Amino acid sequence: MEFNQYPEDIRFDKYWLILRHHWVPATSVFILITLLATATAALQKPLYEAQGKLLFKKRNTASTLLAEGPDKVGELDSLNQQNSPVDTEAEILRSAPIPKETIEILNLKDTKGEPLTSDDLIKNLTVKGIKGTDILLISYRSADPKEAAEVVNQLVNLYIKNNLLTSRRETIATRDFINESLPRTESQLRYAESELRDFEEKNKVVNLTDEATATVTSISELNKQIVTAKAGLDNATAQTVALGNEVGRSTKAALAVNSLSQSPAIQGILTHLQQVTAQLAIERVRFQDSNPLIVRLEEREVALKSLLQELATQVIGTAQPVSRKDLQAGQSEQKLIESFVQAEVTQMGLTSQVNSLIQAQTAYQERASLLPRLQQQQKELERQVATIQSKYDVLVKRGQEVLIAENQNIGNARIVASASAPNQPIESKKKLILVGGAVIGGLLYILTAFVLDSRDPSIKTVREIREILKYPRLGTIPLDKRNQGTKNKDSVSAIPELPVRNASQALVSEAYRMLQSNLKLLNPDATVKTIVVTSSISKEGKSTVSANLAIALAQMQHKVLLIDADLHHPVQHHIWQLTNDKGLTNVILCDTELSEAVREVQEYLTVLPSGVIPSNPLTLLDSNHMATIIHKVSQNYDFVIVDTPPLILVSDVLTISKLADGLLLVVRPGVIDSESIEITNELLAQSQLKVLGLVVNGVIAEDEPKGYLQHARRYHEESVFSKSNNSQVDKLQHRV
Numbered sequence: 001m002e003f004n005q006y007p008e009d010i011r012f013d014k015y016w017l018i019l020r021h022h023w024v025p026a027t028s029v030f031i032l033i034t035l036l037a038t039a040t041a042a043l044q045k046p047l048y049e050a051q052g053k054l055l056f057k058k059r060n061t062a063s064t065l066l067a068e069g070p071d072k073v074g075e076l077d078s079l080n081q082q083n084s085p086v087d088t089e090a091e092i093l094r095s096a097p098i099p100k101e102t103i104e105i106l107n108l109k110d111t112k113g114e115p116l117t118s119d120d121l122i123k124n125l126t127v128k129g130i131k132g133t134d135i136l137l138i139s140y141r142s143a144d145p146k147e148a149a150e151v152v153n154q155l156v157n158l159y160i161k162n163n164l165l166t167s168r169r170e171t172i173a174t175r176d177f178i179n180e181s182l183p184r185t186e187s188q189l190r191y192a193e194s195e196l197r198d199f200e201e202k203n204k205v206v207n208l209t210d211e212a213t214a215t216v217t218s219i220s221e222l223n224k225q226i227v228t229a230k231a232g233l234d235n236a237t238a239q240t241v242a243l244g245n246e247v248g249r250s251t252k253a254a255l256a257v258n259s260l261s262q263s264p265a266i267q268g269i270l271t272h273l274q275q276v277t278a279q280l281a282i283e284r285v286r287f288q289d290s291n292p293l294i295v296r297l298e299e300r301e302v303a304l305k306s307l308l309q310e311l312a313t314q315v316i317g318t319a320q321p322v323s324r325k326d327l328q329a330g331q332s333e334q335k336l337i338e339s340f341v342q343a344e345v346t347q348m349g350l351t352s353q354v355n356s357l358i359q360a361q362t363a364y365q366e367r368a369s370l371l372p373r374l375q376q377q378q379k380e381l382e383r384q385v386a387t388i389q390s391k392y393d394v395l396v397k398r399g400q401e402v403l404i405a406e407n408q409n410i411g412n413a414r415i416v417a418s419a420s421a422p423n424q425p426i427e428s429k430k431k432l433i434l435v436g437g438a439v440i441g442g443l444l445y446i447l448t449a450f451v452l453d454s455r456d457p458s459i460k461t462v463r464e465i466r467e468i469l470k471y472p473r474l475g476t477i478p479l480d481k482r483n484q485g486t487k488n489k490d491s492v493s494a495i496p497e498l499p500v501r502n503a504s505q506a507l508v509s510e511a512y513r514m515l516q517s518n519l520k521l522l523n524p525d526a527t528v529k530t531i532v533v534t535s536s537i538s539k540e541g542k543s544t545v546s547a548n549l550a551i552a553l554a555q556m557q558h559k560v561l562l563i564d565a566d567l568h569h570p571v572q573h574h575i576w577q578l579t580n581d582k583g584l585t586n587v588i589l590c591d592t593e594l595s596e597a598v599r600e601v602q603e604y605l606t607v608l609p610s611g612v613i614p615s616n617p618l619t620l621l622d623s624n625h626m627a628t629i630i631h632k633v634s635q636n637y638d639f640v641i642v643d644t645p646p647l648i649l650v651s652d653v654l655t656i657s658k659l660a661d662g663l664l665l666v667v668r669p670g671v672i673d674s675e676s677i678e679i680t681n682e683l684l685a686q687s688q689l690k691v692l693g694l695v696v697n698g699v700i701a702e703d704e705p706k707g708y709l710q711h712a713r714r715y716h717e718e719s720v721f722s723k724s725n726n727s728q729v730d731k732l733q734h735r736v
Contacts, residue, residue: 019445019446019449023449025448025449025452026444026445026446026448026449026452027445029441029444029445029448030441030442030444030445031441032441033437033440033441033444034437034438034441036437037433037434037436037437037438037440037441038434038437040433040437041431041433041434041437045143046143046425047141047142047143047425047426048141048142048143048144048145048148048421048422048424048425048426049139049140049141049148049422049426050139050140050142050145050148050149050151050152050419050420050421050422051137051138051139051152051417051419052137052138052139052152052153052155052156052415052417052418052419053130053135053136053137053138053415053416053417054089054135054136054138054156054159054160054413054414054415054416055134055135055136055413055414055415055416056085056086056089056134056135056136056412056413057134057412057413086129086134086136087129089136089413090127090128090129090136092159092162093127093136093138093155093159094122094125094127096118097162098155098158098159098162099118099121099122099125099155100118101158102121102151102154102155102158103115103116103117103118103121105154106147106150106151106154108121108147108151121140121151124140124141124142125138125139125140125151125155126138126139126140126141127139135416136413138152138155138156138419139152140152140155140419141426145421145422145423146421148419148421148422149419149420149421149422152418152419153418153419156415156418156419159413160413160414160415163412163413167412171402174398174402175399175402175403178395178398178399178402179399181395182392182395182396182399185388185391185392185395186392188388189385189388189389189392192381192384192385192388193385195381195384196378196381196382196385199377199378199381200378203374209375219361219365222357222360222361223361225357226354226357226358226361229350229353229354229357230354232350233347233350233351233353233354236343236346236347236350237347239343239346239347240343240344240346240347269304269307272304276297276300276301276304277301279297280294280297280298280301283297458669458670458671458672458673458674459669459670459672459673459674459677460669460670461669462476462669462696462699464669465667465669465672465677465694465696468674468677468678468681469665469667469677469680469681469694471665471691471693471694472692472693472694473693473694473695473696474515474518474519474522474664474692474693474694474695475511475512475514475515475518475693475694475695475696476511476695476696476699477508477511477512477515477541477545477695477696477697477698477699478507478508478511478698478699478700478701479508479698479699479700479701480497480499480503480506480507480508495571495574495575496541496543496544496547496571496575497544498547498548498551498575499512499548500512500513500548500551500552500555501548501551501602509548509552512545512548512549512551512552513552513555515545515549515552515695516549516552516553516556518693519531519549519664519692522662522692522693527661528661528662528692529634529637529638529639529640529661530630530633530634530639530640530642530659530660530661530662531639531640531641531642531660531661531662531663531664531692532565532642532644532653532656532657532660532662532663532664533545533546533549533641533642533643533644533663533664533666533695534644534645534646534647534653534657534663534664534665534666535646535647535665535666535667535668535672536646536647536648536665536667536672536676536677536679536680537646537648537649537671537672537673537676538569538646538649539668539671540646540666540667540668540671540672540697540698541666541668541697541698542643542644542646542666543564543566543571543572543575543643544575544697545664545666545695545697546562546572546641546642546643547562547572547575547576547643549641549664550562550605550607550639550641551602551605553638553639553641554602554603554604554605555604557604558604558638558639559604559606559636559637559638559639560604560605560606560637560638560639560640560641561598561606561607561608561633561636561637561639561640561641562605562606562607562608562641562643563584563608563633563640563641563642563643564583564584564607564608564609564610564643565584565610565621565642565643565644565645565652565656566610566643566644566645566652567584567585567610567613567614567617567620567621567645567652568613568617568645568650568652569645570583570609570610570613571643572607572609572610572643573607573609573610576599576601576607578599578601578607578609579609580609580610580611580612581611581612582596582597582609582611583597583608583609583610583611583612584597584608584609584610584611584629585610585611585612585613585614585617585620586611586612587608587611587629588620588621588623588625588626588629589620590625592611594608594629594632594633597609597611606637617650617652618650618651618652618655621652621655621656622655626656626659627659630642630656630659630660631659640660642656642660644656644657647665647680647683647684648676648679648680648683654687654689657687657689657690658689661690662690662691662692663684663689663690663691663692664692664693664694664695665680665684665691665693665694665695666694666695666697667694667695667696667697668696668697668698669696669698669699669700670698670700671698
């Protein structure tokens with residue numbers, strides 16, 4: 001199973017490293033706090049504590065009077081609740097007025113002889129409830145046992161006095177409240193009763209429940225009557241339609257025909273008209289139309305028709321023309337007309353009855369729809385009257401009870417135990433102060449270390465370097481505490497030592513030999529000969545790495561040339577104790593031959609110092625002559641190590657690196673900072689230089705608990721011990 005590592009994982013080794021790196025200031029803070037705690041504990045004086053107890057009752061006078069009457073005043077009740085009133089009373093006792101009055105009565109003073117303040121008294125005062133009881137424990141600490149007892153007793157007495165005054169004030173306030181509320185409540189009651197009466201009169205309310213029942217019954221009966229009337233109406237309507245189809249006339253026309261057929265005058269004139277018409281028809285056969293007889297008969301016919309129309313108008317009441325057919329209805333037709341008219345009258349009567357029933361039903365339904373709202377309003381008014389009536393009755397009753405209880409001196413607390421002067425001081429807090437000081441000192445130790453670390457931008461471990469620079473790590477050079485370098489009389493900087501030459505058995509020497517082995521194994525197909533050694537900033541040990549790497553290669557019988565190309569701050573001539581009058585700059589300027597400038601410092605190892613420092617080193621390093629020199633020496637030597645300035649400080653490195661086979665970047669934890677290493681990373685990526693890898697220099701083995709340096713150191717120590725034993729055995733054998 002694989003486990004992913006995340007950046008936010010807790011790294012205890014990093015925290016331990018932070019605490020160890022800043023142990024000096026952090027320890028100083030710890031010691032200071034511990035000393036302060038010790039001094040505070042030493043200055044502690046013995047304190048005496050006096051205690052008193054109060055027993056509480058749950059009810060106060062006002063609430064008791066309004067709730068249960070004076071017969072319940074003073075009754076004890078349990079206070080064992082989550083939010084106990086005892087806590088409230090404790091705060092009242094600790095409040096400023098009671099302690100202040102106690103100070104004035106007892107004339108309490110501090111160590112300087114000044115009057116004691118309320119805050120000072122409250123600091124030494126403890127007021128708390130005893131769990132599971134209604135008892136409040138009051139305790140006070142003082143250097144004087146008598147004073148401690150007096151303060152507790154005085155506080156308790158003042159609280160009891162204040163409690164009695166408060167209870168009496170509450171009773172008086174209750175009486176005033178009742179006297180003020182009673183007239184207003186009586187007025188509200190009368191107004192509510194008046195509103196209820198007006199409502200019943202306006203809406204004609206007697207008993208809404210009975211009325212609702214009667215209304216439902218009436219609506220049901222009306223529904224039945226409407227159904228019956230509608231059935232009769234449908235029957236009458238059908239008869240009217242059938243008779244109307246037989247009569248072929250409207251009701252008005254049928255009545256008119258029936259009236260004309262039954263009028264004797266109209267029938268007499270109609271008979272006479274028929275005779276004249278018949279005679280006129282006979283005479284027209286005999287005579288022409290112009291004959292006087294024909295003319296008289298026509299005039300008479302017209303007169304009779306006019307008279308007949310006039311009489312018909314008088315009978316039917318309208319001036320509409322009437323045909324002879326309408327004037328001569330038979331007896332059967334007259335009976336049919338009478339039946340038709342009677343059926344229509346019956347239909348009209350039933351229609352009127354149905355409409356009346358529906359109107360009555362609608363009225364009942366409207367009343368029924370109003371009843372729920374009226375009932376709700378009535379109930380609200382009745383509840384309002386009942387509520388105010390109840391309130392009024394309570395006020396009248398309690399008013400009489402308050403008059404009885406007003407003169408009673410009742411409180412809700414009594415003294416259970418008075419305080420007495422203690423004989424023995426309380427347990428000292430010296431141990432607690434010392435332990436607390438140690439704990440606080442430890443916390444401040446951690447805080448100081450982390451604050452200092454947050455202000456330190458340097459990168460401290462190999463792991464942090466590897467997370468930023470993704471290049472292969474070719475070597476890890478441990479810090480050699482035995483060889484920290486020597487001071488040169490002409491320089492304030494330390495001259496690096498050469499452990500590979502001077503202490504070949506040391507762990508740091510083995511690390512350089514591992515570095516040279518890794519360099520030779522970088523690319524089997526292409527030999528790396530010219531190597532530029534640089535760092536991001538100064539003080540990272542690039543010159544030390546260059547010199548020791550050159551020695552390690554030379555010890556493997558490789559012909560090595562070490563060039564000091566740091567024309568700003570050259571160091572190699574100090575390391576090898578050479579003069580710097582002739583060197584690289586002289587060879588570039590053709591002032592000196594290369595063979596004259598190089599110095600052999602040991603077998604297989606030659607050094608080319610920097611030479612005279614020019615005003616503008618970049619013009620020399622970027623010249624064709626410099627390229628020629630690098631090309632020439634790379635053919636004459638197995639390895640060429642070029643010591644250059646810091647990468648991000650000057651641009652010389654970029655120029656020289658183009659002439660070499662690769663660049664070796666030296667990084668030193670504790671010296672390099674995060675911003676500089678980020679700039680280095682970006683610069684190398686932009687310039688596309690061939691980076692052979694990293695050399696992590698000056699690594700403190702204790703800072704890398706999970707690194708291979710721990711194993712290497714143990715292995716190296718075991719190897720040295722074994723060699724020492726073998727040497728002693730050899731000496732003994734030689735003596736024998």
